[in-house]
Amino acid sequence: DGGITQSPKYLFRKEGQNVTLSCEQNLNHDAMYWYRQDPGQGLRLIYYSQIVNDFQKGDIAEGYSVSREKKESFPLTVTSAQKNPTAFYLCASNPGQGGTEAFFGQGTRLTVV
């Protein structure tokens, strides 16, 4: 089955530690995205990548880093510089280059204690 998979579903980390969230897709999509969602809030774009080995900052990139070494993978690292990392993180992909429907993973809920 084709789809986009985020892991883990729930993640707990101590304050000051870096943590990496996984996002994998087997849809052969060029574009991938990371969004942050806080309770009762909409989706805010962290980073996006239109093609392998290239990515751009979104609206709230500070304290986050990404890589796009493979087409199917777009991991997000939440660094200790992110002041308020506890949130629900969503990954999405889109065919890119004119393909317009974007599909989401199931999300990762990160809690920093």
Add this chain to the structure above:
Amino acid sequence: GQQLNQSPQSMFIQEGEDVSMNCTSSSIFNTWLWYKQDPGEGPVLLIALYKAGELTSNGRLTAQFGITRKDSFLNISASIPSDVGIYFCAGLNMNRDDKIIFGKGTRLHILP
């Protein structure tokens, strides 16, 4: 930056009622997408609109792409309990970049 204004922010309705929500923008989009999100899950695509003036249905859902390309609405007819959730609009302009802009969502509550 680009913004989508989605309204209403929340709705409380009786089961069986029709629902209407909309999104507006100061920017032109050439694609509008509508998603539904259940608690603790990722958003699921409901309807995609690609052409100004387009009206598309998916079961009890109907969405329209505004003629000005700066707005879209979603209607749900004869609401049922499983319609509860958050509905998001999203706009994309593939001539500019692949960045997808989301509204802040409409939270739908259905009263027993």
